[in-house]
Amino acid sequence: MATGALPSRSQVETIVRQVVTARLAGTRTGPPVLAVHASARHMHVSREDLDRLFGPGYELTVDRPLHQPGNFAAKETVTLIGPRSRLISNLRILGPLRSRSQIELAFTDAVSLGYDDVPIRLSGNLDGTPGALVMGPHGVLELGEGVIRAAMHAHMSPADAAHYGVRQGDLMKLRVGGDAATTFERVHVRIDPSSRLDVHMDTDEANACGLAHARQIELFK
Numbered sequence: 001m002a003t004g005a006l007p008s009r010s011q012v013e014t015i016v017r018q019v020v021t022a023r024l025a026g027t028r029t030g031p032p033v034l035a036v037h038a039s040a041r042h043m044h045v046s047r048e049d050l051d052r053l054f055g056p057g058y059e060l061t062v063d064r065p066l067h068q069p070g071n072f073a074a075k076e077t078v079t080l081i082g083p084r085s086r087l088i089s090n091l092r093i094l095g096p097l098r099s100r101s102q103i104e105l106a107f108t109d110a111v112s113l114g115y116d117d118v119p120i121r122l123s124g125n126l127d128g129t130p131g132a133l134v135m136g137p138h139g140v141l142e143l144g145e146g147v148i149r150a151a152m153h154a155h156m157s158p159a160d161a162a163h164y165g166v167r168q169g170d171l172m173k174l175r176v177g178g179d180a181a182t183t184f185e186r187v188h189v190r191i192d193p194s195s196r197l198d199v200h201m202d203t204d205e206a207n208a209c210g211l212a213h214a215r216q217i218e219l220f221k
């Protein structure tokens with residue numbers, strides 16, 4: 001169209017159709033934007049265990065929302081007592097509530113608590129994992145199992161998965177550039193329609209690869 005001229009009706013219709021089609025198809029103009037976050041040690045808690053720790057019917061308070069929609073860091077914290085009576089205070093609870101309580105530690109945390117070993121597991125895969133004593137303001141919870149090192153994972157939408165050509169449960173690689181450049185080889189793909197593209201690692205992994213000063217982060221098959 002010439003500068004200064006009004007677009008014709010058919011030109012307007014074409015533009016509108018393109019915009020609407022793009023919206024409906026969920027298409028993007030560029031590649032997905034990759035976020036990488038380090039998760040500090042934390043606890044996910046069940047309804048029953050929250051009752052025990054904070055009192056019957058207690059509700060978590062949102063401190064700040066996390067990158068994944070609906071997830072949040074709560075204001076509430078607990079004290080974690082590991083083997084040999086060593087403890088970590090101010091262990092943050094993350095919401096929303098889960099069907100089973102779970103404590104995610106970096107290996108450094110596990111060592112300082114006195115654990116000989118804490119297995120690397122995907123979230124929710126807790127059978128045979130070590131337990132802990134957890135102290136809240138209302139009561140003490142004896143957690144029989146549920147302490148894990150979280151396996152590194154990439155949250156993504158079905159559109160992101162299509163972009164990378166991966167399926168639920170696939171393993172991908174994450175290259176973190178910079179002075180401590182590192183490639184992680186076992187990043188588990190977790191697809192959910194509500195997810196934003198986001199790799200989660202623990203604080204040991206983030207320290208090892210210098211995540212805070214990383215350049216050129218790349219996720220690939």
Ligand SMILES: [Zn+2]
Nearest residue numbers: 153155199200
């Ligand atoms: Zn995650």
